Amino acid sequence: DGGITQSPKYLFRKEGQNVTLSCEQNLNHDAMYWYRQDPGQGLRLIYYSQIVNDFQKGDIAEGYSVSREKKESFPLTVTSAQKNPTAFYLCATKGRVWGTGELFFGEGSRLTVL
Amino acid sequence: QKEVEQDPGPLSVPEGAIVSLNCTYSNSAFQYFMWYRQYSRKGPELLMYTYSSGNKEDGRFTAQVDKSSKYISLFIRDSQPSDSATYLCAMSAMSGNTGKLIFGQGTTLQVKP
Numbered sequence: 001d002g003g004i005t006q007s008p009k010y011l012f013r014k015e016g017q018n019v020t021l022s023c024e025q026n027l028n029h030d031a032m033y034w035y036r037q038d039p040g041q042g043l044r045l046i047y048y049s050q051i052v053n054d055f056q057k058g059d060i061a062e063g064y065s066v067s068r069e070k071k072e073s074f075p076l077t078v079t080s081a082q083k084n085p086t087a088f089y090l091c092a093t094k095g096r097v098w099g100t101g102e103l104f105f106g107e108g109s110r111l112t113v114l
Numbered sequence: 115q116k117e118v119e120q121d122p123g124p125l126s127v128p129e130g131a132i133v134s135l136n137c138t139y140s141n142s143a144f145q146y147f148m149w150y151r152q153y154s155r156k157g158p159e160l161l162m163y164t165y166s167s168g169n170k171e172d173g174r175f176t177a178q179v180d181k182s183s184k185y186i187s188l189f190i191r192d193s194q195p196s197d198s199a200t201y202l203c204a205m206s207a208m209s210g211n212t213g214k215l216i217f218g219q220g221t222t223l224q225v226k227p
Contacts, residue, residue, distance in 0.1 A: 004157075040122050042202060042217040043158075090157055102148075103215060105157030 003027065004106035006091050011111045013078075013085070021076045021109045023091035031094040032074040033103065036060060036087045043090065049074055078111060086113045117141050120203055120218030129227050133190040137203035137218045140184065144205040144216075147179050149188045152200045152220070161201070162188065193225045 004025045013019045023032065031050045035043040045058030049068040063082025068074055078085045088110050092103040120137045127133055135149075145166055150158035162177040164170045164186075170177045176189040186205075190197055203218040 040219055042118075042120070042219040043204075044217075045214065048214075092157075102160045102163070103158075105159065107157050108155070110155075 004091055004093060004104060006089075006106035006109050008109060009107065011109060013111060013113050015113055016080045018077055018079050019085075019111065021078070021089055021091075021111070023074045023076065023106060024072055025074075025091075025093050025104075026072065027093055027095070027104060028071070029093035029095045029104070030071070032068070033092040033094070034058075034064075034066065034074070034076045035090045035092065037090060037108075038087050046076065046089075085111055087111060115140060117216050118203065118205060118218045120221055122219050122221060124222040124224060126224045126226060127193055129193060129195060129225055131193050131225070133193050133197070133223060133225075135188040135190075135201050135203075135221050135223070137186050137205075138184055139186075139205060139216075141205075141207065141216075142181075142184065143207035146206045147177070147186050148204045148215070149175075149177055150202040150204060150217075152202060154199075158202055190223075193223075195225050195227050198224045 007022045033048040034046040037043050044060050046064050047066040049055035055068050065077045088108050090108045091106040118139045147164045149162040151161045152158040164177045164179050167179045167181045174191045178187045200220045200222045202220045204215045206215050
C-alpha cells in the first residue's frame with residue numbers, strides 16, 4: 001500500500017540523549033515535511049525538503065537536524081539542544097503538483113523525555 | 115498575534131446537531147484554505163479544500179471562506195459520533211511545493227450519542 005511510515009510510534013528518551021525519528025514514503029512525492037504538535041498549539045513546521053540533498057529550516061528548527069539522502073526518506077534527529085522535546089511529531093509529504101494542496105501525513109511518533 | 119487563530123474548544127454537542135468551527139486570520143495574502151480532521155493518536159487527513167472566497171459543500175460538510183472578513187468556517191450537519199476528532203484549519207498564500215501551510219491550533223469536537 002502507498003503511504004508514509006513513521007517509526008517508532010512511541011519513544012522514551014533520557015535528557016541529554018539524541019534520538020532519530022524515521023519517516024519513509026512510497027508515494028513518489030518530492031516534498032517532505034516535519035511538524036511538531038503540542039496541545040493547544042496546532043502544527044509547527046520544523047524542517048522541510050523539496051528535493052533530495054536539499055532542505056530548509058522551518059519556524060522551530062533549533063535543536064533539530066535532518067537529512068535527505070534519498071527521495072523516500074527524511075529522518076529527523078532531536079538533539080540534546082532541544083529544550084522541550086516531549087511532543088507528537090508528524091511527517092508529511094506533498095506531490096509535485098499543488099492540486100488540492102493536500103499534505104499527506106504519517107501516523108506520528110510520540111516522544112517523551114524522562 | 116498569531117497568523118491563524120482557532121478556538122481550541124473542546125466543543126461537545128449531541129448527535130444530530132449542526133456544528134460550526136471557525137478560524138480567523140491576519141494575512142490578506144492567504145488564498146488557499148483547508149480543513150484537516152485528526153482522530154486521536156493519528157495523523158491529520160484533508161477534509162475540505164477551498165480556493166479564494168465562497169462556499170464548498172461535500173456531503174454533510176460545508177466550508178465557507180469570507181476573505182473580506184478574514185474568516186473561514188466549517189459546518190457539519192447531522193453530526194455523528196464518528197465526527198469526534200480534532201479539526202485543524204490551514205491556509206497558504208502560494209501554490210506549489212513552496213506554499214507553506216499555516217495551521218490553526220485545532221478545535222477538539224466530541225459528538226455524544
